[in-house]
Amino acid sequence: MRATSAYRPKGERGGGAGGARRSGDSRRARRIEDRPRLAAQDFADQLARCAAALEEALASRDLSRFYAAFRASELPFLLGCHLEGPHGLAWRCFEVVHRLGSISPAVALAVENHYYVSCALATFPSPDDSVLEARRSSLVRSIVDQRLLVANTNSRIHAGKLGTLGSSARVEDGGYRVSGSAAYMSLATEGDLVFFLTRVETLGPAIFVAPLRGNPRIEVGPLLFPDAMIDSDTRQVVFREPLLPAESALLVGKSDALARLTAFQSAWHQALILAPFLGAAARALDEARRFLRAVASPDGKPLAELDGMILDVGRMAIRYRAARSFAHSACTALEAAATRRPELPEITELFELACASKQFGTRCAEAIVTEVRRIVGGRAFTGASVLDRLSREVMFGPLGGEVHAFIERRYGRRMLGDDDFVHNDW
Numbered sequence: 001m002r003a004t005s006a007y008r009p010k011g012e013r014g015g016g017a018g019g020a021r022r023s024g025d026s027r028r029a030r031r032i033e034d035r036p037r038l039a040a041q042d043f044a045d046q047l048a049r050c051a052a053a054l055e056e057a058l059a060s061r062d063l064s065r066f067y068a069a070f071r072a073s074e075l076p077f078l079l080g081c082h083l084e085g086p087h088g089l090a091w092r093c094f095e096v097v098h099r100l101g102s103i104s105p106a107v108a109l110a111v112e113n114h115y116y117v118s119c120a121l122a123t124f125p126s127p128d129d130s131v132l133e134a135r136r137s138s139l140v141r142s143i144v145d146q147r148l149l150v151a152n153t154n155s156r157i158h159a160g161k162l163g164t165l166g167s168s169a170r171v172e173d174g175g176y177r178v179s180g181s182a183a184y185m186s187l188a189t190e191g192d193l194v195f196f197l198t199r200v201e202t203l204g205p206a207i208f209v210a211p212l213r214g215n216p217r218i219e220v221g222p223l224l225f226p227d228a229m230i231d232s233d234t235r236q237v238v239f240r241e242p243l244l245p246a247e248s249a250l251l252v253g254k255s256d257a258l259a260r261l262t263a264f265q266s267a268w269h270q271a272l273i274l275a276p277f278l279g280a281a282a283r284a285l286d287e288a289r290r291f292l293r294a295v296a297s298p299d300g301k302p303l304a305e306l307d308g309m310i311l312d313v314g315r316m317a318i319r320y321r322a323a324r325s326f327a328h329s330a331c332t333a334l335e336a337a338a339t340r341r342p343e344l345p346e347i348t349e350l351f352e353l354a355c356a357s358k359q360f361g362t363r364c365a366e367a368i369v370t371e372v373r374r375i376v377g378g379r380a381f382t383g384a385s386v387l388d389r390l391s392r393e394v395m396f397g398p399l400g401g402e403v404h405a406f407i408e409r410r411y412g413r414r415m416l417g418d419d420d421f422v423h424n425d426w
């Protein structure tokens with residue numbers, strides 16, 4: 001597989017992100033084999049720098065400043081430091097997304113999309129499929145060595161029938177001709193590669209990875225959410241019949257490997273996708289704390305000393321902690337599974353765990369931000385209060401990733417099924 005040339009971004013854009021890759025930063029040249037595991041202090045320092053860059057970027061409405069700092073750090077390429085073992089990788093990704101989510105859930109969601117795809121590819125064990133193994137490891141090497149960000153689309157469109165795929169491909173000239181469109185692709189103008197699911201005529205479902213830049217036949221369209229979620233950079237993508245080389249296809253046709261990889265990357269997605277919104281909840285709790293400690297009732301008693309208030313915030317703190325613990329279980333289960341070659345039932349179980357964590361966490365996050373807004377009152381929307389942005393973006397938590405009706409039905413059927421539910425081994 002000629003991954004090095006196939007996945008090199010062709011078009012450098014202006015602005016910070018391209019600049020980071022052109023900067024001659026010594027980390028840029030470091031080969032994947034030479035990457036040490038990022039020490040805890042370095043991780044914390046880099047995260048603090050990226051969080052500060054995001055605050056500045058939002059204040060100046062120039063997100064390229066954030067992406068420049070992010071790409072120049074090791075954070076997007078944590079997977080490169082964990083190739084010898086995934087221990088801690090998912091939770092570190094979660095922490096990055098959570099921290100960024102405490103500033104902008106929308107930007108954090110875009111970053112989460114890069115993490116889940118790249119980490120799923122990096123940690124998917126497929127030793128018995130040499131072609132997939134070669135493509136996968138070459139791709140991961142390109143992502144890390146060339147400092148690439150990965151966008152994705154499941155090719156769904158908003159049609160009269162739920163689950164309709166908007167794109168398809170056909171075999172042509174030894175490659176694949178892709179056509180159609182997809183409603184959702186976050187990180188759309190920052191991504192260098194697009195990982196996408198589609199169907200190949202007569203062959204069935206397929207997973208592709210292709211360069212996103214410099215290919216006019218892969219057209220990134222207008223913003224899908226032109227207002228509230230604008231910083232997730234979620235756009236429609238239109239495939240104007242690009243001819244992709246055979247090696248762009250990771251897997252084609254129904255197979256155990258395809259089922260395992262799609263379930264595995266979905267498990268990664270559900271495990272991480274609540275992080276932007278739980279980060280928003282954490283920040284809201286912080287805002288409530290500052291407000292309640294700084295403001296007194298008319299009789300001069302600090303609001304933080306009112307017993308009813310203490311109980312209210314205590315309930316929120318417990319919900320936050322429960323959601324965080326649940327997410328931690330999902331992340332550590334993913335890391336553990338990635339150390340062996342899990343069969344489909346085990347990956348499905350991981351997916352179920354991650355879905356439950358996502359359903360619970362995003363709902364908790366939305367409820368916490370709503371309650372904090374009520375506590376802080378109208379001033380939550382004045383000046384540069386972060387609660388304004390958190391309020392507008394946190395509601396997208398339950399709307400992204402797996403649809404909650406789908407998750408709840410699976411759990412409901414399981415609970416009502418023949419197998420004992422309550423004494424399940426979890």
Ligand SMILES: Cc1cc2nc3c(=O)[nH]c(=O)nc-3n(C[C@H](O)[C@H](O)[C@H](O)COP(=O)(O)OP(=O)(O)OC[C@H]3O[C@@H](n4cnc5c(N)ncnc54)[C@H](O)[C@@H]3O)c2cc1C
Pocket residue numbers: 109113152153154155156158162163184185186187229232234396399400401402403405406
């Ligand atoms: C901010 C944001 C960014 C996103 N970014 C990406 C991205 O980068 N890449 C990507 O591939 N996707 C992305 N998505 C899409 C995401 O992956 C899901 O496909 C999408 O959120 C599903 O929601 P929908 O409203 O499109 O669902 P639809 O499938 O259109 O469902 C609409 C509604 O129908 C009902 N419904 C749906 N299914 C069922 C069911 N099985 N049973 C009962 N009722 C049902 C539910 O009430 C649901 O809310 C993004 C979504 C959001 C919100």
